[in-house]
Amino acid sequence: MNLLLHTCCAPCSVYCIKSLRQEKIAPTLFWYNPNIHPYSEYKARRDCLKEYAKLKEVDLILEDNYGLDEFVCELLSTAPNSSTDSNSNPDQNPKPNLNLNQTPPDPNGFRQLMLSRCQNYCYPKRLRKLFEYAKEHSFDTVSTTLLYSIYQQHDIIKDLMEHLSREYQIDFLYRDFREGWQEGQDESRAIGLYMQKYCGCVFSEEESMVGREIGRKLKKNNISPTNQNVRKVIESSKNNGHFNPKNISI
Ligand code: SF4
Numbered sequence: 001m002n003l004l005l006h007t008c009c010a011p012c013s014v015y016c017i018k019s020l021r022q023e024k025i026a027p028t029l030f031w032y033n034p035n036i037h038p039y040s041e042y043k044a045r046r047d048c049l050k051e052y053a054k055l056k057e058v059d060l061i062l063e064d065n066y067g068l069d070e071f072v073c074e075l076l077s078t079a080p081n082s083s084t085d086s087n088s089n090p091d092q093n094p095k096p097n098l099n100l101n102q103t104p105p106d107p108n109g110f111r112q113l114m115l116s117r118c119q120n121y122c123y124p125k126r127l128r129k130l131f132e133y134a135k136e137h138s139f140d141t142v143s144t145t146l147l148y149s150i151y152q153q154h155d156i157i158k159d160l161m162e163h164l165s166r167e168y169q170i171d172f173l174y175r176d177f178r179e180g181w182q183e184g185q186d187e188s189r190a191i192g193l194y195m196q197k198y199c200g201c202v203f204s205e206e207e208s209m210v211g212r213e214i215g216r217k218l219k220k221n222n223i224s225p226t227n228q229n230v231r232k233v234i235e236s237s238k239n240n241g242h243f244n245p246k247n248i249s250i
Contacts, residue, residue, distance in 0.1 A: 127144060
């Protein structure tokens with residue numbers, strides 16, 4: 001098996017590489033993540049992966065493109081334009097179609113559209129590139145470290161990979177790497193890998209930081225800051241389905 005493994009960062013690759021090697025599979029890592037902002041964060045994650053790949057003696061292919069402009073323009077142009085479209089087909093191939101004469105959506109509407117950004121844009125953008133590269137360079141199998149994260153939309157990623165696998169006629173190696181979540185996290189910390197605090201895009205940065213802020217407030221009010229309690233506060237802070245950090249009350 002000649003496996004190309006889309007790799008979002010070093011910590012997420014630790015358990016994936018380890019468990020694949022236990023199966024006698026030697027993956028080639030593939031870095032393509034134009035969803036990581038700002039540049040300092042992109043660089044920190046990319047450079048950490050380079051170091052880790054060297055340490056583990058695993059091949060790494062870098063599609064090194066920060067790509068902020070393209071990411072934002074395409075994301076804006078491919079976002080669904082109404083809530084009825086929020087379950088768009090995850091197999092869609094994003095196509096840039098930004099009309100600069102268009103009236104931009106109002107900020108509340110825009111944020112509502114952004115709720116589906118992962119499945120409608122970010123996953124297809126990165127994973128389609130994985131298949132394209134694999135096709136051009138004769139890899140027969142692909143997979144992704146996105147299947148390791150307990151914070152990603154696992155089933156949507158799996159469905160998308162299966163669809164792309166049929167389209168490109170390249171095998172998809174499915175593994176539920178989440179079973180090694182704690183092991184991978186512990187090992188990453190032990191060897192001092194750079195540990196990010198949010199998924200990648202500016203929206204996820206806000207969500208993560210606001211979540212931490214809520215956690216601190218809950219603690220101050222003697223409420224356990226569990227993920228569930230944080231989520232409850234976020235849900236109750238929504239107005240017409242849109243979360244606005246300004247509405248938070250505990
Ligand atoms: S939250 Fe993560 S997966 Fe979703 S759009 Fe942002 S970077 Fe991509």
